[in-house]
Amino acid sequence: MLRNLQVYSTLTQPFRDPWGFLKERSRNPELWINLVVIGGAVLFLLSKGTGFAITVGTVFAIWAILAVSLNLVVGFTGLMSVAHIGFFGVGAYSMAILTSDPLYEQLRSETIPTFALPFFAALPVSMVMAGLVAVAMGSILNRFRDDIFVLVSFGFAIISFNVFLNWRELTRGAFGIHAIARPAIGGWEADGKLEFLLVALVFLGIVMLITWFIVSSSFGRVLTAIREDEQAIQVYGYRAAHYKMAVWVLSAMLAGLAGGLFASWTSFIDPNSFILLESILMVAIVILGGLATIWGSLLGALVFVLLEEGMRFVPFIPTEHIGQGRQIVLGILLVLLMLFRPQGLVGRYKL
Amino acid sequence: MKVTSKIWLVLLGLLMVTLLVAAACGDDDEEVAAPEVLAPFRIGIMESVTGPGETYGVAGVQAKVMAVDEINAAGGINGRMLEVIVEDSKCNAADGITAYTKLTQVDGVKIILGPSCSGAMLGVAPLAERDKVIMFSGMTSNPDITLAGDFIFRTMTSDVFIGEDMGNLLWFDGIRNLATISETTDYAEGLRREIARKFKELGGQIVGEERYPSDVTDFRSQITKLIGLNPDAIYVGSQSEFTGGTVIKQARELGYEGPMYTDVTGSGPVAQEIGGDAATGVKVINRGLDPNNPVANAFLANFKERYGYLSVIFEMTSTYDDIHITAECLRQTDDDQDSEGFRDCLYGLTFTGALGTYSFDEFGDPVGITNIVLEILPLAQRTEDNLGYKVSVVPAAQ
Structure with a gap:
């Protein structure tokens, strides 16, 4: 209880003592870097038009939820996993199947079960489904460590993609699922872009709070200890396997949440959105931002989305080679970032 | 630690300033160009330039750029040039949506030619319907697209x-x-x-x-x-x-x-x-392409000469025709922001081009293309x- 009191006191500090809070925080470079980048980003995007800024903001919010949740596993606990895309996909497909409009499906020759649930009823199910899959995967993954762990999680990422692609009775395979519901409460529906961005940002805030609560509790300190020396913490009587399982499932549920949001945002999903490459991008974002910092993941997602979408404005590439040119520039920028900041933008730990 | 962080901070700040300046400069260019000639018609192009659909996406962009060059070399449309903005929609719904939003919100186009992949089209179609933006594709053949909406057209027949x-x-x-x-x-x-x-x-x-x-x-x-x-x-x-x-x-x-x-x-x-x-x-x-169609043969010969290869013949020809159809309808509406006029033009149009002579049915699918x-x-x-x-x-x- 005492440790939670400490968390609460930190949480409420800005309200009790705003001046002291600011003074303390002003010495924190992470905060300033964040503010500069976020401010610059928002200005840049707004200069390009609010509509585009809102879309990019939504993409950012979804990536940021994913990055923060993945950082729990990769950064705070030190489990290098590329299986996260699987949970993202499970969340997205749960949302799609549960909320897709049955009227729409009747027009198609290959039908799947549809339930036409509202968004907010389906979102917890998305999270639970992702969590359940994570329990199953975790019970196997928990037997491995380090390099083998990465390889096994790699295998899971590929398996999950193939399940989405080939379980046609449930996912419509390569055809994808249409007409996925938007968030709606009562008469209010987030069908406009701005409303959806707000919903996504609220969820991002909740996810950050949850994550922050986890990592600053004693549970979080055990996770850090597992990262530093798993055997040592076991000597003190902690069952590392249980802790790893718990954080694994939690992280997967948050990824499921991101998946649900994503499916609702695009309103159409097919397996192409859940390829292994996306998983590697997620890990790249976490490392880019910095391991074991929540703000870092946020920043990583922001820089990544900004680089990718900002590339659309690179002027010197000829029209016919625009896509390839941008990818090369993006690759070079990421390499440069890693060369000069191997610990990530605001991180303290290297891999 | 402290010092490197500060350097980093400065660097990031500089990056942001550069980006902002670049953005501002971009706007200046347009202002300078405007008074000299009539403003060009602006339309968007979305194809899968990278990713799984790369081979036909790139061919599609090249065919379209070629058609645009032809139109502009011949004096443009009603004395105005045709300007295209190319975006990469990859081959999936999410990238299709960001490309679509960039084209409609940043560039302000109301007419988009593409995408190459049915998945991207199905992701974008509901947005285009809501925003009354024309999506006009030369390659997507998925049967579901027939019912995708009133503003959704294609010169590709359904599978x-x-x-x-x-x-x-x-x-x-x-x-x-x-x-x-x-x-x-x-x-x-x-x-x-x-x-x-x-x-x-x-x-x-x-x-x-x-x-x-x-x-x-x-x-x-x-x-x-x-x-x-x-x-x-x-x-x-x-x-x-x-x-x-x-x-x-x-x-x-x-x-x-x-x-x-x-x-x-x-x-x-x-x-x-x-x-x-x-x-x-x-x-x-x-x-089918009619082997005796002079428009198609000239296009294929020119394409081969300009880019040195030929790939998916029908798809290339189809995307090439899309630009000429667009030019035809812009000639009638004389306004690249009038998507409803453009839509009505397409419904009423009987076009003779590289694919032969064809028109569009009430679903926006082409009629008159035989196998x-x-x-x-x-x-x-x-x-x-x-x-x-x-x-x-x-x-x-x-």
Whole structure:
């Protein structure tokens, strides 16, 4: 209880003592870097038009939820996993199947079960489904460590993609699922872009709070200890396997949440959105931002989305080679970032 | 730690300033250019320039850029130039949506030509319907797009028609037991489904179904299994020329001698090259180009000269026509922001171009494009003129 009191006191500090809070925080470079980048980003995007800024903001919010949740596993606990895309996909497909409009499906020759649930009823199910899959995967993954762990999680990422692609009775395979519901409460529906961005940002805030609560509790300190020396913490009587399982499932549920949001945002999903490459991008974002910092993941997602979408404005590439040119520039920028900041933008730990 | 952080901070600040200045400069350029000539018509182009759809996406952009250059060289539209903004929609809904938003919100276009992939189209279509933005694609053939909306058009016929004609052809050729091997993509899978439906309707039997993901290169075990079922013919449904050609080659290497059928990608120039003599006799139903159409022949010759290759012929020609159709309708509406006028123009238009003479039905699908049967010629008889095909008409409905 005492440790939670400490968390609460930190949480409420800005309200009790705003001046002291600011003074303390002003010495924190992470905060300033964040503010500069976020401010610059928002200005840049707004200069390009609010509509585009809102879309990019939504993409950012979804990536940021994913990055923060993945950082729990990769950064705070030190489990290098590329299986996260699987949970993202499970969340997205749960949302799609549960909320897709049955009227729409009747027009198609290959039908799947549809339930036409509202968004907010389906979102917890998305999270639970992702969590359940994570329990199953975790019970196997928990037997491995380090390099083998990465390889096994790699295998899971590929398996999950193939399940989405080939379980046609449930996912419509390569055809994808249409007409996925938007968030709606009562008469209010987030069908406009701005409303959806707000919903996504609220969820991002909740996810950050949850994550922050986890990592600053004693549970979080055990996770850090597992990262530093798993055997040592076991000597003190902690069952590392249980802790790893718990954080694994939690992280997967948050990824499921991101998946649900994503499916609702695009309103159409097919397996192409859940390829292994996306998983590697997620890990790249976490490392880019910095391991074991929540703000870092946020920043990583922001820089990544900004680089990718900002590339659309690179002027010197000829029209016919625009896509390839941008990818090369993006690759070079990421390499440069890693060369000069191997610990990530605001991180303290290297891999 | 402290010092490096500060340097980093400064660097990031500089980066942001540069970006902002670049953004500001971009706006200046347009202001300077405006008073001298009439402002150009601006339309968006979305194709899968990178990712799984790269081969045809790039060809589509090139064909469109060529058409735009032709129009501008001939004096533009009503004295105004045509300007295109190209975006990469990759081959999925999410990237399609960001590309769409960038084009509509940042560039403010109301008419978008593309995308290349049905998945991207189905993701974007609801947004385009809401925003009243024209989506006009030259490549997406998924049957679902027929019902996608009022502002959604294409010069590509639905795969339903290819499926019907392939079913008829199979039955006409005396095939009663068919085995299929297909790539797990929306295009290949959708086409296979349509063919199987028609074939079963006629009384045929599908004795074996195999599927493979796009990144596989060895199909021998799956083909061996199909050969063991002793089918009258094998249908190869591929998404890329590479996989299609490889399946055909490996089937012949494994000693299969019966007839083979495939879709347009399994018979393209790359597939023919991979298949070599193994590809001889493989039959395809494709949307037909009239070999005597001067517009099409001139386009293909010019494209070959400018870019040095020819790939998915019909798709390239189709995207080329899209620009000319757009020019025609812009000539009528004289306003690139008037998407409703543009839509009405398309519904009322009968266009004669590289694909022949055609119009659009109430779903925005093209009417007047007929299918043909292509049979791949023996290696020695393949030339640049016949592109390796013997062309014949589709047998009447069985």
